[in-house]
Amino acid sequence: MTKDLNETARERTPWGRIARDGLWDNNVVLAQMLALCPLLAVTGTATNGLGLGLASLVVMVASGLLVSSLRGLITPQVRIPVFVLIIATLVTLVDLAMNAWLHDLHKVLGLFIPLIVTNCAILGRAESFASRNRIAPAVFDGLMMGVGFTLVLVTLGAMRELIGSGTLFANASLLLGEAMGFLEVTLISDYRGFLLMILPPGGFLALGFLLAGQRLLKRLPNIKRRAQSASLASPG
């Protein structure tokens, strides 16, 4: 993982590489294992996951933009407090904006928005990418890392919601407006619910399966190759 970080930081990175890193290879959760606290806390439903994911995404893009455009000013000695200050300011502004204009969602996520400050993934990207790259790649990296994080949050939320309460995207209209109400699906009607998945342990279980799944997908080419060579080697 550290090798990965250095690699991306060293050179001007091509766009495809940045996207691949953010979404899969160096995904905030799946590879870097960061931001697990807000991740596990809010993913009781897919909608909550989406809400926190989008809020984090906004902060990541804005912090990428600011850190990268101010990198000429910031000296190495005080960079960490400056980054923290930038991120904390952004998070507070997002918190205020959500409270004012997405109030219903804020009631659900309110407790977790300030936690974005402690999302080490954002400081990590500011330190290892945005402060060493031009503005455009830094913003793109923030976007891709944010999208990658959001995807994991939504996937995890959907898994837990589906198994835990038999619905998908419940209350999506609170987040996205009435127009997106069609997303709200009750997949299993008359479902009694499986409480464990909604409670914190369910978050750990679902995350475990998600990580195992990702490892498996990454290894699949190798396994196939090995199987092929084994079948070739074994006498028919």
Next chain:
Amino acid sequence: MSRSLPQTFTDRDGIGYQALLLAGFALAASVLLVVGNLVTKGPIAERKAEDLLASLEQVIPAELHDNDLLANPMMIPRSSLNSGSGSSRSPSRHGENPIIVYRALRGLDVTAVAFETLGQGYAGPIRVLLGIGVDGRILGARVLAHSETPGLGDKIEIARDAWITDFNGRDLTDPPPEQWAVKKDGGVFDQFSGATITPRAVVAAIKGGLEIFAAQRDALIASVVITTETSQ
């Protein structure tokens, strides 16, 4: 981070520059936050008022009042509430916060009051908004906020279960005081399977609210002209 940092960092090592840089960023951040606060203050207050009004309308029927429920709330200092059995909560915990009583008026007569009462649930305080008619009967009760276990204790929310409507029309004599409890404690109110502490807390909160109303009844339902004079 011991390896040398890339060229993108300029090497201005003077302590003065560092200090100015930090101060500059702190100043910029403060300005941004002040602006952000000013812009969002109005909308946030509006949303909160809308929330409160929506809850109030659920516990006070519309036909009982012709006033704006949020106008002229009445403050009752908690220190004046230590009469009788009250609730078992220690008064110091809620400190100086007065109880805010919203009054429903028809003309100048008070027809109902609503205020918030607290119960100690399984995972923290449960805030219950209680609407009471002048005759002391409950018009409605709604849980405003709680942190009970999802799937077990959250049946106290009207969105999940009609349980809380069981309180409608009751007063301190119906059921008699000793039966103001969940069935497990010899009372009349249902508990949920797997969650007794939560409904017990709500029952206690509502009973406490009724006791507050009984103790303060005269002040609460005095017609508005008089209360505005005496509220000073």
